[in-house]
Amino acid sequence: MPSQDENILIAVDGGNIAGTLVMPAPKLPGVLFVHGWGGSQQQYLARARQIAALGCVCLAFDLRGHAGTRPQQETVSRENNLRDVIAAYDVLASHRLVDPASIALVGSSYGGYLAAILTSLRPAKWLALRAPALYMDQDWNVPKRQLHRGDELLTYRQQLVMAADNRALRACAAFHGDILLVESEHDQVIPHAVIASYLEAATQAHSMTYRMLRETDHGLTDEASQRAYTTLLLNWMKEMIVGSTSGLPERRKQDSDSKLGGQTRRNLAENG
């Protein structure tokens, strides 16, 4: 594990003495949370804290047109929001504690759609999509709100879309990492055909974990649904991180035999 130095001044008797703090600088997985249309980073903070506790650096953020920039909601386009996601990704991937080769993208609905597209623009190892939305490629720079005018989008989402015909699906088709795909049983916004299109597109994924959340709606509006999704995401992240190269363990139990060295410990674990 690398370390990093920080020069400090220590106050004593009205003066200062010089000191150097030397801290471990592990390279941890980074997890980017992309909220859905009408949502905000707030929805993800509790989940982010649980995943951070596994030994990840998490970043949740507000897409333009939401929270502090709500007045832009009528004018913001997919291009604008994709640029938000890229900017957030770049902040996370360049964080001093983050291993840029171990980034997870977690998105819901519109955020899942953007996260899927992001995999074609930035490296990601893991992709967790909950009820990912789907839009026709055309009108890319039109305000996102306007994409919902008329019945065209509704019709589009009722049919199986070929990966080649859609930007988000093309990205999934080219994605080689691990995918978690979560469907809500009673999703009133994202029909099963959309989930099936994502599922069929992801032919090159290193692993696919597809789960249906029973008795849930698109927004996971009751607390039990929220909990079910959190548990699912957390368990998937745990599995992914354990198989990965880095990570902080949870606090160890006091060891009854302190003579058992770290190397022996690790060997036992890896041979088990």
Added chain:
Amino acid sequence: MPSQDENILIAVDGGNIAGTLVMPAPKLPGVLFVHGWGGSQQQYLARARQIAALGCVCLAFDLRGHAGTRPQQETVSRENNLRDVIAAYDVLASHRLVDPASIALVGSSYGGYLAAILTSLRPAKWLALRAPALYMDQDWNVPKRQLHRGDELLTYRQQLVMAADNRALRACAAFHGDILLVESEHDQVIPHAVIASYLEAATQAHSMTYRMLRETDHGLTDEASQRAYTTLLLNWMKEMIVGSTSGLPERRKQDSDSKLGGQTRRNLAENG
């Protein structure tokens, strides 16, 4: 493992969006390095980086009268330097990543003497003393340099000193943590009687690791001696940390079976 939030602004298209970084906040052992008379923090930085890489937060610093405050060398007293050590300890123990119940003190010569005394003023779990010096309790506020006038100190160090009669030894006698005591075989400054006095004083230590470094002088002036001490200290710290409650592991090997969950892994390790 607890986590901590950091609110950030993410620049995009000439504006900002709000984000929250959520990071793991493990509680790590803290290690305080106290250099000897005439030394400086620089001597400890390489060692500090190696120990930080084990998953510790290390702090090395310059005692008053050294490095940046060299002009005070003629006037600085043990009281002044002890206050330096306390101030540095307090900075370390209050660091956000440090578990204040898991502090190691590492001192050489005069720094070992001060570190021993510090255990009577601040909690410490581990105490590593290399060629610790010994001074009579009297003249506590006299400039440290003056303690070496005449032969009195030389004579004092040739005899076995009872723990009750010396502040540093009293501290060692009352210390319940783990001790590493390192002697240089050809120490021209600290006679064996001083090491023996420390050894005899430490009757309540949780563990005692006493080692002689063969073919070495007081200052470990050649590189092989430095390496030998570093190896000794590093191995001792590893043993202490593994038996402790917290710590970051070194980077894990890629696991061939990523389905083996974290819980199973830990159980295997702890039953081994």
